[in-house]
Amino acid sequence: MEMIRIANLTKKFGSFTALNGVDLTVNGGEVFGFIGPNGSGKTTTIRVLLGILKKTEGDVAVFGKDAWADAVEIHKRLAYVPGDVNLWPNLTGGEVIDLFLSLRGTIDTDKRDQLIEKFDLDPTKKCRTYSKGNRQKVGLIAALASDADLFILDEPTSGLDPLMERLFQEHVNELRAEGKCIFLSSHILSEVEKLCDRVAIIREGEIIESGSLADLRHLTRTHLLVKTKTPLTDLTSFDGVHEVHESENGLSFQVDSEKIDEIIRHISRFGIEKIESAPPKLEDLFMRHYEGKKEVPSGGETDD
Structure with missing residues (x-):
């Protein structure tokens, strides 16, 4: 109803x-x-x-x-x-x-x-x-x-x-x-x-x-943490890869969901030792819509 x-x-x-x-x-x-x-x-x-x-x-x-x-x-x-x-x-x-x-x-x-x-x-x-x-x-x-x-x-x-x-x-x-x-x-x-x-x-x-x-959620990004046997290269050359960061735990980055298959195929060439993925969240979608905007949701709203 x-x-x-x-x-x-x-x-x-x-x-x-x-x-x-x-x-x-x-x-x-x-x-x-x-x-x-x-x-x-x-x-x-x-x-x-x-x-x-x-x-x-x-x-x-x-x-x-x-x-x-x-x-x-x-x-x-x-x-x-x-x-x-x-x-x-x-x-x-x-x-x-x-x-x-x-x-x-x-x-x-x-x-x-x-x-x-x-x-x-x-x-x-x-x-x-x-x-x-x-x-x-x-x-x-x-x-x-x-x-x-x-x-x-x-x-x-x-x-x-x-x-x-x-x-x-x-x-x-x-x-x-x-x-x-x-x-x-x-x-x-x-x-x-x-x-x-x-x-x-x-x-x-x-x-x-x-x-x-x-x-x-098809518009959101999946978070990946990857560790490979040989150094993972050329990742940033792919469309749909964002916020690449290297740490002792591996390489962390975000992938547009529609590009995951292509990225996983590329990563597998370097010998995957560990891969962790976090599902896309509503917050990721929200922030994508507000990238470049001055105002983002940071607190309660008293009036519009």
Whole structure:
């Protein structure tokens, strides 16, 4: 079932075009990764989806309803966690969680309490005393304890330690198994790679790549570490070989995936003693798209 449909979305702020012809579809039962550096348009896209910003052109539908005109109805089935959760300073974390959940009607207290325990949150403390990580926990617990059909998560693990990140990933996998839809914006590429069924890369307000990881990995480079009986020569003369480095362990380099067969045949002429390969990663693909660009994903994003 199609949960999100974005067609030719354009968003302008005066003469500045923040989004230019964005096309996306996201289905139920899948985790969709949305990645790009600061200023690329991720948060702007999410704000249009949430009905916070009005599109300039195009169509944006959530659950088949118009994201702007039907925002109130849409939000009854939607949970959202921003990258920097702001809370009422004089309320406790538990009070804020209950407030968010009460807006949906009934509160599943068992589910809420289990999440509070798992995320190791003290719900009796005032929100003004919370660290950024604990504020994120409040937002995540309120979202995960709800019975939403669509979860829009914008840098949701910002400020969390690795243990909490792993716990978050487990819950995302559970939601997918339940047929829920998760729209995940993240700069943590390993997180996207672990969780997402499909990804889209946005740059300067335009989608430059989208598809499953299998679809996109043909564009990535495989890392090789090779040790040969006789010195390996002429490697840099091949197209598709990059970042060649020599060490006591051998020669390390990257190879465009479509050139691996040709390179292995060349290496075998020198007598292979050892060869190690690391599979291509989403990060390699991402960095290839941003080579030569000043901005690369180095941290959380507060605004686009």
